[in-house]
Amino acid sequence: MFHKILKTKYPPKYKPVLIWDGHCGFCKFWITRWKAKTGDALEFKTFQETSQQYKDFPLKEFKKASRLIEPNGNVFSGPDSAYRCYDYAERKSYPYHRWYASNKIFRSLSDKAYNYIAKHRPAMLQLTKILFGNNPLSLKPYWLLYILGIILLFFMVFQ
Numbered sequence: 711m712f713h714k715i716l717k718t719k720y721p722p723k724y725k726p727v728l729i730w731d732g733h734c735g736f737c738k739f740w741i742t743r744w745k746a747k748t749g750d751a752l753e754f755k756t757f758q759e760t761s762q763q764y765k766d767f768p769l770k771e772f773k774k775a776s777r778l779i780e781p782n783g784n785v786f787s788g789p790d791s792a793y794r795c796y797d798y799a800e801r802k803s804y805p806y807h808r809w810y811a812s813n814k815i816f817r818s819l820s821d822k823a824y825n826y827i828a829k830h831r832p833a834m835l836q837l838t839k840i841l842f843g844n845n846p847l848s849l850k851p852y853w854l855l856y857i858l859g860i861i862l863l864f865f866m867v868f869q
Contacts, residue, residue: 711774711821711825712771712774712775712787712788712824712825712828713768713771713774713787714788714790715766715767715771715777715785715787716765716782716784716785716789717784717785718764718766718779718783718785719765719766719783719811720763720764720765721779721780721781721782721783722753722779722780722781724780724781725750725751725752725753725781726751726752726753726778726779726780726781726798727752727753727754727755727760727779728741728744728753728754728755728776728777728778728779728791728795729756729760729761729764729772729776729777729778729779730754730755730756730757730776730796731756731757731758731772731773731776732756732757732758733757733758734831735831735832735835736827736831736832736834736835736838737776737831739769739838739839739846740792740846741754742797742846742847743846743847743849744792744796745848746847747795747796747799747800748795748798748800749800751798751799752778752795752798752867753756757772757773757777757833763830764779765827770865771867773827775787775788775824775828776788776791776792777791777792778790778791778794778795786807788820788824788825788828789808789810789813789820789821789823789824790810790817790820792806792824793806793807793809793810793820794807839854840852841853
């Protein structure tokens, strides 16, 4: 499980930065989407290019989870870094960060799911593409078609 780091002594000067694994295809898929949603409100950098800047973070923790670091030194880790990114989106009606901060069950489920996904990134990238398509800027609801197909198949078999 990733370690939650709450503060850093080396915050970015001007705007929040989301630090992610530049070798991870799953991460790249979702970073592309978040960049489009947040515009210029955030910087997106890989831990490979910035880990030396954050001397109070063990490198192994950057490898385990994304980190959103704000100019005041606050650090959001793992799923909370993703949820916090949505707070910077141009359309600010995403409740995920608030749920993560206030609901223990949501936080626990998010942490466990994030940890599982982080350990199975290549498979999760393939699953993401199967469920939503190849373009992170235009997600398709393929998962809905699969559910409808299963329901139709069920009725055809058991009719």
